[in-house]
Amino acid sequence: MNKVITAATGICLSAMIMTSCIVSKKKYDAETARANQEKAEKLALTKRLEDQTDLNKKLNAVNMDLKSTIASLNGRIGRLQDSISNLEQTEKELTSKLGVLGDENKTTKKQLNSTKDQIAAQRQRLEQLQAMLDQQQKAAESLRRKIADALQGFNSSELTVKMKNGKVYISMQESLLFPSGSAVVNPKGKDALSKVAGVLNTGTDVNINIEGHTDSLPIHTKMYADNWSLSTARATSIAHVLIDEYHVTPAKLIASGRSEYDPIATNSTPEGRAQNRRTEIILEPKLDELMQLMDKK
Numbered sequence: 001m002n003k004v005i006t007a008a009t010g011i012c013l014s015a016m017i018m019t020s021c022i023v024s025k026k027k028y029d030a031e032t033a034r035a036n037q038e039k040a041e042k043l044a045l046t047k048r049l050e051d052q053t054d055l056n057k058k059l060n061a062v063n064m065d066l067k068s069t070i071a072s073l074n075g076r077i078g079r080l081q082d083s084i085s086n087l088e089q090t091e092k093e094l095t096s097k098l099g100v101l102g103d104e105n106k107t108t109k110k111q112l113n114s115t116k117d118q119i120a121a122q123r124q125r126l127e128q129l130q131a132m133l134d135q136q137q138k139a140a141e142s143l144r145r146k147i148a149d150a151l152q153g154f155n156s157s158e159l160t161v162k163m164k165n166g167k168v169y170i171s172m173q174e175s176l177l178f179p180s181g182s183a184v185v186n187p188k189g190k191d192a193l194s195k196v197a198g199v200l201n202t203g204t205d206v207n208i209n210i211e212g213h214t215d216s217l218p219i220h221t222k223m224y225a226d227n228w229s230l231s232t233a234r235a236t237s238i239a240h241v242l243i244d245e246y247h248v249t250p251a252k253l254i255a256s257g258r259s260e261y262d263p264i265a266t267n268s269t270p271e272g273r274a275q276n277r278r279t280e281i282i283l284e285p286k287l288d289e290l291m292q293l294m295d296k297k
Contacts, residue, residue: 049225052232056256084126087119136285137166143204143283144168150195159192167284170196171264174277181221183233185241193238196281197246208242208253209282210235215273216260232257234279 094112097104140163147170148161158176162169174180177189185193200208212231224230235255242248265272 045223049229052229052236052257056228056232060256081126084119084122087115087122091115091119139285140166140168140283143199143206143285146199146202147196147283150199151192154192167282170281170283172279172281173274174279175274177238177279178234181219181224181230183224183230183237185237190241190245193241194246197242197248200242200248200252200283201246204283205286206252206283207286208248209280209284210238210253210255211262211280211282212238212255212257213262213276213278213280214260215276216263216267217273227259228257230257231259238279238281 091112094108094115097108144161144163147168151159151161151170154176157173159170159172162171172189172192176192177185179186200206212233212235214227214231216227219227219230224233232255235257239253239255242253243250260267260276263272263276264278265275267273267276
């Protein structure tokens, strides 16, 4: 009888040990799968951040080219004005010589007529350039009013709309668009973006630059290695909302991150840092026609 009991006890213990081994292996497999998934997600995030950094460099280069183009246009206008002044002075000198020159009278008249023609052509070109610049300024101001009217339901602590250097700046605070440390646009932020998109989709021909900005406090999370990553991710997130949800033309958009390096307030106070945590949508009327006129000889 004791032998039977001993045998039964051994069988039960063996069954318990085998069941324990099976449970441990399942748990091990599950943990291994989860670790592999986290590793893959980390590699994908690293690749995305590298791509965003490369894109940011390209966008910064485009922005520098645009600034250089504007400076070149202003420089050309100044040179045209100087040229007109010089030609007008030449006209005065030639007119003065007409009274004292004899045999050279006919030649001088030809020179005078040629100078007058040059002055007229230069003046006409300058007037065309000025008219185009005025038109661009009016278009930008009209766009600013439309954007401001569309965003009347938001207060000044959430966003501002202003003109600067012929461009319309829509500055939206972090508190309106994102949870802290996140690049996921919240519902109220999408509401504001939908109203901006409504104006942009009415045939307005503008370039749209989206710039993400942070304060100077460092960040290092699983998603964002630093403020460069966060600011770039936020700008890209807003670009996707405008394109994917509100059908703004993708070719018009440029998204970039400025990290903490373009502050509008001090970073030494909580209030100043809150102002610096913003995203700016910069609208600029296209200058293609103006550049074509400047390139004409």
